[in-house]
Amino acid sequence: MNESLRISLWQHGIFLLVLFLVLAPLSFLILGSFSTARLPGDFSLHTMGLVNYISVYADASTLDLFANTIIYVGGSAALGIVLAVALAWLVERTNMPGKIFLYAGVPTTLAMPGMLQAMAWVLLFSPRIGFVNTWMKDIFGPGAPVIDVYTLEGMICLEGVRLVPTAFLMLVPLMRSMDPSLEEAAAVSGARPASTLRKVTLKLLAPALVAVMIYQAMTALEVFEIPGILGLPAGIYVFSTKIYAIVRTATFMPVYGQANALAMVYVLIAVATTVLYTRLISRAERYTIVTGKGYRPRQFDLGRWRIPAFIAALFFLFISIVLPFVVFLYASFLPYLQAPSAAAFKVMTLKNYRLLAEYGEVGSALRNTFMMVVTTATATVALSFVVSLVVVRSKFWARKLLDQLAFVPHAIPGIVMGIAFFWLFLKLDFLPLYGTIWAISIGFTISFLSYGTRSMNAALLQIHKELEEAAYVSGAPPWRTMWRVFVPLMMPTFVGVWIWVVLHAVRIAGMPLILAEGPGNQVLAILIWNMWDEGYVPAVAAIGTLLMISLLLLTVLVRIIGFRRHAMQMVGG
Amino acid sequence: MRLVRTIRVALGASFLLAAFCAPAIAQSNAAAQIIEGAKKEGALSWYTSMSLTESKPVSDAFEKTYPFIKVTVFRASGEQVQNRAITETRAGRWDFDVASLSELGTLIENKLITQYVSPETIHYIKELQDPQKRWSAVYLNYYVPGYNTRMVAEKDAPKRWEDLLDSKWKGKISLDREDYPWYVTLLAAWGRERTDKFMRALAKQDIQWRKGHSLIAQLMTAGEFPLGIVYAHRVESDKKKGAPLEWVNTVDPIVASLHAAGLSAKAPHPNAGKLLIDFMLTKNAQELFRGLNRVPARRDVEPPSPKMDQSKLKIRVVPHDTSTRYNEYVSEFRTIFGQ
Structure with a gap:
C-alpha cells in the first residue's frame, strides 16, 4: 500500500474515533439544553425550545453569578499558574536542594478528594472553630486577626493551591527539555537573570503557559466541591454550584435541560479559547526548543x-x-x-479503618480500581499522543477541528458526561460494556483526553521538525521515527500524563457513580463518595489517608525510575 | 358400626379442620411457591438509597437466610437510583427487582412498581400501609431540631418549631438548602397561612446554609453552629459515640420521611424480589435496622431510643403527592429563603 495513503487512513481513523466519542456526549449536552423532557428517554422534537435558556439566563441573580465566577476563576487560575511556574522552574532549572520533595509531594495533592480538602480548610480556618484561628486567639488575645475561609478570597486560595499540581505536571517536562542556548545567549549579551527569565524563558514557554492557563481556568470553572463547601454558607454562588443546584433540584427528578443550558457557557468558552490557542500555535516554529543540536538544560545557580x-x-x-x-x-x-484537645486524643480509635475492611467490599473495589486506573491512564496517554501527533505534526485537513474536539470533553460537566455514556452504553447493548469497569474506563479516557492532548501538544511543539526530517531522510519508516525519536523525547510527558490520570481516576466519583453497578465495577471513588454522602467524614478521612500514602509511594517510585533513565540518557548522550 | 362412626367423626373433624386452616395452608403454599421460584431464579438485584452500612448487613443477613440467592446491590443517592431505574427501563432494560428509597413516588408514577402485599404487612399500622398496595414501609427518618450540648443547655433549647424564631438564634441555625420535604410537610400540617408566616420569619434569621444533613450534624458536633435541622437517628448514633449532640422530640409535627420498598413491574427475579421485601419487613430485619439506630416502621419493634416512640410523638409523614407537585414546592421554598 502507498505510504501516504496509509498515513491518511490512520489519520482518518483517529479523527473518526475521537469524533464519535466526543460527539456522543456533546450532542447529548446540546440537544438536552433545548429539551424540556426530564429524561433522555423522553426526548422528542416537540419538547424542544428555548425555555431552559430563558429560565436560566433571565434570572436576576445571573449577573452576580457571572461576576463571582469571573473573580473566582481568574483569581485561582492566576494564583495556581504563578505558583506552578515558580515551583517547576525551581526543580527543573535551578540548583535548589531537596528537589525530590517537590517531585513527590506536589502531585500527591491530586489524590486528595476535593471535599475532604475543603473540609480540612474549614477545620483550619473557619472563623468559629478553625484550629488556626483559635490558636491565634490564644496567642494574641481576642483582638487577633481572624482568617475567614468562607469568602471569595478563601475559595480562590484553596482552588489556586489545588490547581498547582496539574500545572506543575504539565510544565515540568517542558522546562526539562528546553534548549538553554537562547538563555545562554541572553546571559552572554549581558541580560540580568530576571530579565532573561522574563524575556526568554517565559516567552519560549508561552504556548504551553497559555494551554495550561486555559485548561486550569476550565477546571476552576467546573470544580464543585470548593465553592460548594466554602462559598455556599456565605451565599457566594458560582457557575458550578448553580449547575449542581439545578441538577440536584431534586430528590425527585432533576432538571437536566436547565443545567445543560447553563453548561453551554462552558462549551462556548472552550471553543473560543481553543480557536485562540490554535491561532497561537499556528506560528509554532517559533517555539520549538528541542532541536537536533545536542541539548542539555543548564541549571541556574541560585547562589545564596x-x-x-x-x-x-x-x-x-x-x-x-x-x-x-x-x-x-x-x-x-x-x-x-471535633477540635483537637486532650479529650479528643483520649477517645481516638481504629474503628474507621476497621469499618473499611468490614463494609467496603474493599478487596474487589481495590482490584477493580487498579485495573480501571491502569487501563485509563495507558489509553489516555496513547490516544492523546496520536491525536496530538496529527494535530501538531500533520497536514491533515481537519487537524484544528480534531484539536478542538479533544478539548471539548473538559467543558462537559462530569455528571452530564456520565449520563451521556450511561445512555450510550445502554443503547449499544450489542457491546458488552454496560455496567462494567470498561465503561468507566472509556468515559474517563474521553474526559482526560483534553488534559492529555494539552500536555502532548505543548511537548510536541517543542520538538524541532528537523529531528523527524533527519530520521525520514535516513530512510526510517514512520513507525520507527515515532519509536526512536518521539517516544524517548516525550518520555517525561508520558510519565507526567500517566501519573496525572492515575491520580484523578482514583478519586473522581461523578462518572463512575452513574456508570457503576454493584460489585462488578465497584471502585474506590464510589466508596469514598458513598461514605461522604452518608456523613462518615472520619471514615472518608481514613480512606483519604491510605490513598494519599499509597499514591505518594507510587509517585516516588515512578520518579525514581524516571530519574534513573534520564540520568542514563544524559550519560549516554 | 362403631368403626364407621369413628371414621365419620374423624372425617368430619378433619374436614372442619381443613376448612378452618385453608387460608393458612394456601398461604404457606404460596410461600413455598415463592421460595421454589426464587431457588430457580438464584439471583436478585436491589436498587437502594439505603446507606452502605445498612444495605450491606441487610443483604448479608438475607443471603444467610436464603443461601441460594445471590444479591447485587446498587447503592446511590435517591435521585440517582430513580434516574438509573427510569432511564434503564425506558431503554427496555429491566435489571432491578426491588427498589427501596426514601421517596418511591416517582418510580410509582412512572409505572415501574407493581402491586405486592407482603404477608408481614399485618404488623404495620394503617398509616404505614399503602392503600394501593405498591409500597411497603421499611423505616422512618425524623427531621428534627438538633443542638450541640456544649453550646446550648437543655432548658434553653427550642421546644417548638416557633422557638427557632427567637432573636437569640440569629445566625446560629443551620438548614439544608434542600430541606423541601420538611417544608412540604409543615405546609400540609399547618396550612398555608401559618407556614408562610413561620418560614418568612425564619428566613430573616441569617440561616447557615449547608448541603446534607450529615454534614450539618458533623459541623454542629465540631461547634461550627449550635443549632440545626438534622436526622434524629443520626444524632442518636453520634450520641452513642460520645458526641455532644441532642435532638428535640417535642416539636409538632415531627416530619417523617418513609423509606419504602417496591417490587419492579417487570422484575427478572420476581420471587426473589418478594422474598427480599418480606425479609425487610420481618421482626428480625426490623430489629437489625433498630440496631443501626433507624426507627423501624413495624408496630411490634421498639425504636432504638424511647425518645423516638411513634405513639408518643406527633409524627407527620411526608405527603405522598409531593413528587407530582415537586417543582412548585421547590420554587416556593427558594422564593421564601431567597435562594
Missing part, C-alpha cells in the same frame, strides 16, 4: 538563595499537603468530628 528558595517551596508543601494531611490523619482516628 538556594536555601531560602527551598524553605519557600517547603512552606508551599506544608500549606497544601502537610497541613490538610495532618487534619485527615487526625480525623481518621476520631469517633466523630
Whole structure:
C-alpha cells in the first residue's frame, strides 16, 4: 500500500474515533439544553425550545453569578499558574536542594478528594472553630486577626493551591527539555537573570503557559466541591454550584435541560479559547526548543538563595499537603468530628479503618480500581499522543477541528458526561460494556483526553521538525521515527500524563457513580463518595489517608525510575 | 358400626379442620411457591438509597437466610437510583427487582412498581400501609431540631418549631438548602397561612446554609453552629459515640420521611424480589435496622431510643403527592429563603 495513503487512513481513523466519542456526549449536552423532557428517554422534537435558556439566563441573580465566577476563576487560575511556574522552574532549572520533595509531594495533592480538602480548610480556618484561628486567639488575645475561609478570597486560595499540581505536571517536562542556548545567549549579551527569565524563558514557554492557563481556568470553572463547601454558607454562588443546584433540584427528578443550558457557557468558552490557542500555535516554529543540536538544560545557580528558595517551596508543601494531611490523619482516628484537645486524643480509635475492611467490599473495589486506573491512564496517554501527533505534526485537513474536539470533553460537566455514556452504553447493548469497569474506563479516557492532548501538544511543539526530517531522510519508516525519536523525547510527558490520570481516576466519583453497578465495577471513588454522602467524614478521612500514602509511594517510585533513565540518557548522550 | 362412626367423626373433624386452616395452608403454599421460584431464579438485584452500612448487613443477613440467592446491590443517592431505574427501563432494560428509597413516588408514577402485599404487612399500622398496595414501609427518618450540648443547655433549647424564631438564634441555625420535604410537610400540617408566616420569619434569621444533613450534624458536633435541622437517628448514633449532640422530640409535627420498598413491574427475579421485601419487613430485619439506630416502621419493634416512640410523638409523614407537585414546592421554598 502507498505510504501516504496509509498515513491518511490512520489519520482518518483517529479523527473518526475521537469524533464519535466526543460527539456522543456533546450532542447529548446540546440537544438536552433545548429539551424540556426530564429524561433522555423522553426526548422528542416537540419538547424542544428555548425555555431552559430563558429560565436560566433571565434570572436576576445571573449577573452576580457571572461576576463571582469571573473573580473566582481568574483569581485561582492566576494564583495556581504563578505558583506552578515558580515551583517547576525551581526543580527543573535551578540548583535548589531537596528537589525530590517537590517531585513527590506536589502531585500527591491530586489524590486528595476535593471535599475532604475543603473540609480540612474549614477545620483550619473557619472563623468559629478553625484550629488556626483559635490558636491565634490564644496567642494574641481576642483582638487577633481572624482568617475567614468562607469568602471569595478563601475559595480562590484553596482552588489556586489545588490547581498547582496539574500545572506543575504539565510544565515540568517542558522546562526539562528546553534548549538553554537562547538563555545562554541572553546571559552572554549581558541580560540580568530576571530579565532573561522574563524575556526568554517565559516567552519560549508561552504556548504551553497559555494551554495550561486555559485548561486550569476550565477546571476552576467546573470544580464543585470548593465553592460548594466554602462559598455556599456565605451565599457566594458560582457557575458550578448553580449547575449542581439545578441538577440536584431534586430528590425527585432533576432538571437536566436547565443545567445543560447553563453548561453551554462552558462549551462556548472552550471553543473560543481553543480557536485562540490554535491561532497561537499556528506560528509554532517559533517555539520549538528541542532541536537536533545536542541539548542539555543548564541549571541556574541560585547562589545564596538556594536555601531560602527551598524553605519557600517547603512552606508551599506544608500549606497544601502537610497541613490538610495532618487534619485527615487526625480525623481518621476520631469517633466523630471535633477540635483537637486532650479529650479528643483520649477517645481516638481504629474503628474507621476497621469499618473499611468490614463494609467496603474493599478487596474487589481495590482490584477493580487498579485495573480501571491502569487501563485509563495507558489509553489516555496513547490516544492523546496520536491525536496530538496529527494535530501538531500533520497536514491533515481537519487537524484544528480534531484539536478542538479533544478539548471539548473538559467543558462537559462530569455528571452530564456520565449520563451521556450511561445512555450510550445502554443503547449499544450489542457491546458488552454496560455496567462494567470498561465503561468507566472509556468515559474517563474521553474526559482526560483534553488534559492529555494539552500536555502532548505543548511537548510536541517543542520538538524541532528537523529531528523527524533527519530520521525520514535516513530512510526510517514512520513507525520507527515515532519509536526512536518521539517516544524517548516525550518520555517525561508520558510519565507526567500517566501519573496525572492515575491520580484523578482514583478519586473522581461523578462518572463512575452513574456508570457503576454493584460489585462488578465497584471502585474506590464510589466508596469514598458513598461514605461522604452518608456523613462518615472520619471514615472518608481514613480512606483519604491510605490513598494519599499509597499514591505518594507510587509517585516516588515512578520518579525514581524516571530519574534513573534520564540520568542514563544524559550519560549516554 | 362403631368403626364407621369413628371414621365419620374423624372425617368430619378433619374436614372442619381443613376448612378452618385453608387460608393458612394456601398461604404457606404460596410461600413455598415463592421460595421454589426464587431457588430457580438464584439471583436478585436491589436498587437502594439505603446507606452502605445498612444495605450491606441487610443483604448479608438475607443471603444467610436464603443461601441460594445471590444479591447485587446498587447503592446511590435517591435521585440517582430513580434516574438509573427510569432511564434503564425506558431503554427496555429491566435489571432491578426491588427498589427501596426514601421517596418511591416517582418510580410509582412512572409505572415501574407493581402491586405486592407482603404477608408481614399485618404488623404495620394503617398509616404505614399503602392503600394501593405498591409500597411497603421499611423505616422512618425524623427531621428534627438538633443542638450541640456544649453550646446550648437543655432548658434553653427550642421546644417548638416557633422557638427557632427567637432573636437569640440569629445566625446560629443551620438548614439544608434542600430541606423541601420538611417544608412540604409543615405546609400540609399547618396550612398555608401559618407556614408562610413561620418560614418568612425564619428566613430573616441569617440561616447557615449547608448541603446534607450529615454534614450539618458533623459541623454542629465540631461547634461550627449550635443549632440545626438534622436526622434524629443520626444524632442518636453520634450520641452513642460520645458526641455532644441532642435532638428535640417535642416539636409538632415531627416530619417523617418513609423509606419504602417496591417490587419492579417487570422484575427478572420476581420471587426473589418478594422474598427480599418480606425479609425487610420481618421482626428480625426490623430489629437489625433498630440496631443501626433507624426507627423501624413495624408496630411490634421498639425504636432504638424511647425518645423516638411513634405513639408518643406527633409524627407527620411526608405527603405522598409531593413528587407530582415537586417543582412548585421547590420554587416556593427558594422564593421564601431567597435562594
